[in-house]
Amino acid sequence: MSFTDLHHGPEPLLLPNAWDYASAAVLVAEGFPAIGTTSLGVAAAAGLPDGTGATRDETVALARRLTRLPCHVTVDIEGGFSDDPGEVAALGAELAALGVAGVNIEDGRDNVRLADPAQQCALVAALKSAAPGLFVNARTDTHWLGTGEDPLARVRAYADAGADGVFVPGLTGETSIAAVVAAVDVPVNVLFSPAGPGLGRLRELGVRRVSCGSLLFRAALEAVVRTVDAVASGHEIPPVPAYADVQALSSPGTAAAPRPPG
Template sequence: MTAYETFRALHHGERPLLLPNAWDHASAAALHRRGFGAIGTTSLGVAAAAGLPDGTGAARAETLALGRGLARLPVPVSVDIEGGFSDDPSEVASLAGELAQAGVAGINIEDGRPDGTLADPALQTAKITAMKETAPGLFVNARTDTHWLGTDATLTGALSRCEAYLGAGADGVFVPGLVALDGITELAGELDAPLNVLYSPAAQHTYELLTEAGVRRISLGSLLFRAALQHAVDLAWSIAEPPGDSTSPVPGYGEVQVLHEDFSRR
C-alpha cells in the first residue's frame, strides 16, 4: 500500500489511531523506534523550536523542511500546516503537492485564524478541494476550531463545518477543544468519516473511553513538546539547585507561544 493508503487504513481499524506529534527529526525517530505506527507534527513545537510564533504562518519553511525529512521514516507521517500558510487555495495546494511528492502521507489544516476568528467556510472548503485535486494521495485532516477558540462552540456549529469540509474532499475531521464525552459521542455518530479529537489530560478521558465514544484518531498535539520542555528545565534546575522539589507543571500552550518574544526583544 502507499503511505496514504496505510495511513487511511489506520483510521478505519478496530481501534483508534493514537497519533503522537513530533517537533524535529530526533523526536519523530524516537517515537517511531518506540513502536508508534504513524507520526504527526505539532505546529507549536515546530514554530517554537525555530523561535517563531505558532498559527501566524511564520513557520512555512521550517514545516516544509521537516515534513520532507520525516517522510523518510518507514511509517506514515502527517504534517500540521496551520491554516495552509496562505489564503490563496492554489498556494495551499502547491504546498500540499510538495509534501505529497516528498512522501508525506497526510496533512492537518485548521480554520482558526491568528486574530481568534474562524475562516470563512467557503475559503476553507476551497483550500481543501484544491489540495485534494493537486494531491489526491494525501490524507487531509480538516480541523475546525469552533471549540478550541470558543467561537460557535456548539455541536451544531462544529458539525456544520465538519460536513462542509468532508464535502470538499477531506478524509477526516478534527475538533480540538471538544472534551465533553457525550458531545464527542454525538458528533462521532453524526459523521460518516473519522473523527479526530485532541487528548486532554485535564479531561481525564482514557483511550478506552474515547474508543467507546466512537473516536477514530486521538492526537497528542503539543503535549509531548511542552512536557519535554518541562522535564528539561526541571532536570537542569535540579542539578543547579539541589536538593528540593524542582518539579513544575507542564507549561500551557500560551506560555510556550510567547517564548519567541524573549528573542524578539533584542
C-alpha cells in the same frame, strides 16, 4: 498498512506529534506507525509564533527530514499558509511528492478568528485535487478559539468538500464528541486531554484518531527545566538517553535509539 487503514483498526490511531527529527525518531522506536508534527513545537523551536502562517519553510523542511523515517508522516500546515487555493494545492503537492501521507489543515486564523467556511472548503478541495492520495484532516477551531459556534455544520461541510477526516480540538464532553462522530461518515479526530475520556472510552464513542498535539513538546520543555533544577539542587537526575543513543538516531539505517532505562 496504509495511513488511511490505520484509522479503521480495532483501536483509535494514537498519533504522537514531533517537532524535529530526533523527537520523531524516538517515537518510531517506541513502535508508533505514524507520526504527526506539532505546529506549536515547530514554531517555538524556530522562535516564531504559532498559528500565524509564519512557518511554511520550517514545516516543509521538517517534512523532508521526517520522511526518511520508516513510518507514516502527517504534517500540521496550520491554515495552509495561504488563503489562495492554488498556493495551498501547491503545498499539498510538494508534501505528497516528499512522501508525506497526510496533512492537518485548520480553519483558525491568527489564533483569534475562524475562516469563512466556504473559503476553507475551497482549500480542502484544492488539497484533494492536487494530491488525491493525501489524507486531509480538516480541523475546526470552534472550541479551541471559544467562539461558541456549533462545529457540526463545519465538519459536515469539510467532509463534503473531500476531507478524509475531521478534527475538533478542545472537545472533552462525551455528548459533544459523540455528536461529531454521528454527524460525519469520515474518521473523527480528537485531541487528548486529561480532562476528557481515556482512549478506551473514546473508542466506544467512535473516535478513530487521538492526537497528542503539543503535549509532548511542552512536556519536553518541562523536563529541561526539571533536569537543570536537579543539577542545581544536587537532586537525582531523571534517566535520560545516552549520548550514543541520541547519536544513533541519525545514523544511516537506524530509525531511533532504544528507550533509556528507568
